[in-house]
Amino acid sequence: xxxxxxxxxxxxxxxxxxxxxxxxxxxxxxxxxxxxxxxxxxxxxxxxxxxxxxxxxxxxxxxxxxxxxxxxxxxxxxxxxxxxxxxxxxxxxxxxxxxxxxxxxxxxxxxxxxxxxxxxxxxxxxxxxxxxxxxxxxxxxxxxxxxxxxxxxxxxxxxxxxxxxxxxxxxxxxxxxxxxxxxxxxxxxxxxxxxxxxxxxxxxxxxxxxxxxxxxxxxxxxxxxxxxxxxxxxxxxxxxxxxxxxxxxxxxxxxxxxxxxxxxxxxxxxxxxxxxxxxxxxxxxxxxxxxxxxxxxxxxxxxxxxxxxxxxxxxxxxxxxxxxxxxxxxxxxxxxxxxxxxxxxxxxxxxxxxxxxxxxxxxxxxxxxxxxx
Amino acid sequence: xxxxxxxxxxxxxxxxxxxxxxxxxxxxxxxxxxxxxxxxxxxxxxxxxxxxxxxxxxxxxxxxxxxxxxxxxxxxxxxxxxxxxxxxxxxxxxxxxxxxxxxxxxxxxxxxxxxxxxxxxxxxxxxxxxxxxxxxxxxxxxxxxxxxxxxxxxxxxxxxxxxxxx
Numbered sequence: 001x002x003x004x005x006x007x008x009x010x011x012x013x014x015x016x017x018x019x020x021x022x023x024x025x026x027x028x029x030x031x032x033x034x035x036x037x038x039x040x041x042x043x044x045x046x047x048x049x050x051x052x053x054x055x056x057x058x059x060x061x062x063x064x065x066x067x068x069x070x071x072x073x074x075x076x077x078x079x080x081x082x083x084x085x086x087x088x089x090x091x092x093x094x095x096x097x098x099x100x101x102x103x104x105x106x107x108x109x110x111x112x113x114x115x116x117x118x119x120x121x122x123x124x125x126x127x128x129x130x131x132x133x134x135x136x137x138x139x140x141x142x143x144x145x146x147x148x149x150x151x152x153x154x155x156x157x158x159x160x161x162x163x164x165x166x167x168x169x170x171x172x173x174x175x176x177x178x179x180x181x182x183x184x185x186x187x188x189x190x191x192x193x194x195x196x197x198x199x200x201x202x203x204x205x206x207x208x209x210x211x212x213x214x215x216x217x218x219x220x221x222x223x224x225x226x227x228x229x230x231x232x233x234x235x236x237x238x239x240x241x242x243x244x245x246x247x248x249x250x251x252x253x254x255x256x257x258x259x260x261x262x263x264x265x266x267x268x269x270x271x272x273x274x275x276x277x278x279x280x281x282x283x284x285x286x287x288x289x290x291x292x293x294x295x296x297x298x299x300x301x302x303x304x305x306x307x308x309x310x311x312x313x314x315x316x317x318x319x320x321x322x323x324x325x326x327x328x329x330x331x332x333x334x335x336x337x338x339x340x341x342x343x344x345x346x347x348x349x350x351x352x353x354x355x356x357x358x359x360x361x362x363x364x365x366x367x368x369x370x371x372x373x
Numbered sequence: 374x375x376x377x378x379x380x381x382x383x384x385x386x387x388x389x390x391x392x393x394x395x396x397x398x399x400x401x402x403x404x405x406x407x408x409x410x411x412x413x414x415x416x417x418x419x420x421x422x423x424x425x426x427x428x429x430x431x432x433x434x435x436x437x438x439x440x441x442x443x444x445x446x447x448x449x450x451x452x453x454x455x456x457x458x459x460x461x462x463x464x465x466x467x468x469x470x471x472x473x474x475x476x477x478x479x480x481x482x483x484x485x486x487x488x489x490x491x492x493x494x495x496x497x498x499x500x501x502x503x504x505x506x507x508x509x510x511x512x513x514x515x516x517x518x519x520x521x522x523x524x525x526x527x528x529x530x531x532x533x534x535x536x537x538x539x
Binding site: 057058061062063065128132135138145146147148149150153155162163164179187190191192195196197200242 | 380383384386387388390391394395404406416418419420439440441480483484486498500
């Protein structure tokens with residue numbers, strides 16, 4: 001009788017309290033020595049029953065709950081929901097609301113990518129970029145707080161308009177921030193991105209080929225890191241993004257194969273610069289107007305269904321809303337970008353070293369609040 | 374062999390570059406704030422602790438309907454015809470007597486949706502942020518001052534909270 005020796009496979013649990021899992025994620029690693037034979041993610045530790053719960057909340061009351069899905073980019077989360085309901089009700093907002101929404105969404109994108117870059121550096125082992133990124137993000141949060149009163153969970157985008165108009169002098173503060181911030185991105189590059197140790201650590205691990213990325217439905221910076229030029233802002237413009245002039249950075253594979261961890265990281269850094277460009281254009285397009293102009297007295301969409309997708313910092317965020325003509329949504333389904341990238345995690349991490357699992361997971365930039373909802 | 378030494382050389386050069394960036398940072402102003410001694414001035418739109426000026430409240434209950442977490446409990450009764458008329462500070466007649474107006478700040482999600490429909494602008498979010506307590510029930514703020522006349526039993530909010538199970 002022949003028995004095939006399978007090697008000494010050990011099960012290693014990573015998480016749910018591991019600091020590098022960015023939340024409460026448990027990874028079940030089947031390790032063969034230092035090599036990961038399989039990495040099985042177990043999600044659901046942060047499940048808050050969002051989709052079922054909002055069936056009992058009226059349409060305006062859902063917005064604070066959408067904030068709590070991806071708390072790193074709450075502005076973009078609520079923007080997607082608000083746009084979906086507006087599309088269902090057929091509300092057209094004026095130019096001022098559109099421009100302010102774009103400014104806020106891009107500021108949210110910068111803040112979110114700063115967290116992504118900072119914590120990625122922290123995962124890999126450099127602490128300074130983490131603090132520097134949080135210092136710059138702080139200034140964005142201050143601007144948010146001044147405008148809507150909250151630092152993290154804004155409830156700023158309302159169905160048909162905005163909570164408040166921006167304060168007088170906000171544009172000057174914004175330009176001042178951008179003038180300060182754009183050189184800081186180059187500083188961050190010198191500090192972390194071009195660091196040869198960092199490059200050697202990330203440039204040849206976690207290769208996500210374009211074919212794998214597309215077949216798993218990966219979106220956002222993770223897909224663009226694999227060299228696929230796809231961005232909902234360009235390919236299916238909402239809020240008039242087609243009037244803006246911006247590039248879509250893709251991974252170029254300067255230090256190794258395309259689709260590595262370094263490519264995904266670098267796409268985010270380049271996107272931050274593009275966001276600065278968009279904000280400058282949006283401020284120039286700002287026209288006077290009333291931000292409460294098209295807020296409906298009673299939010300009661302007609303019976304029907306709608307799917308609206310927007311580009312949030314972590315990828316394509318989709319809201320599918322079914323309305324039965326009542327005051328509360330009949331069904332609300334969220335297509336979350338982090339959930340799809342988590343499904344590709346096992347494929348990418350197979351055959352990697354144990355220490356590279358952290359690098360791969362950090363480069364995906366997941367937020368567990370959005371995966372579990 | 375050549376790559377090995379090239380990696381070491383590039384590693385040293387790039388680390389020195391990043392240390393140069395960090396070195397210049399030593400001479401900039403500190404961005405941190407020593408919290409309990411120094412305090413941040415909150416912007417006027419800050420959304421922190423809820424406050425209700427009960428003298429102006431007409432008991433319409435629009436805030437309780439707007440709240441997505443149902444943290445506001447209001448119970449009212451009609452004022453009798455022989456009672457003197459009461460007016461809010463903006464001149465609105467208060468036809469209802471609000472004998473329960475409880476806000477459970479432990480449930481509040483600070484979305485500020487309750488403050489906008491208020492017709493007399495008596496419910497506001499204040500910039501005050503230091504109000505931690507030892508007991509969770511201390512987070513229930515009871516704003517109502519009047520007592521019911523019709524003899525209805527006043528149901529305290531704490532019973533309701535406890536019946537939910539914690």
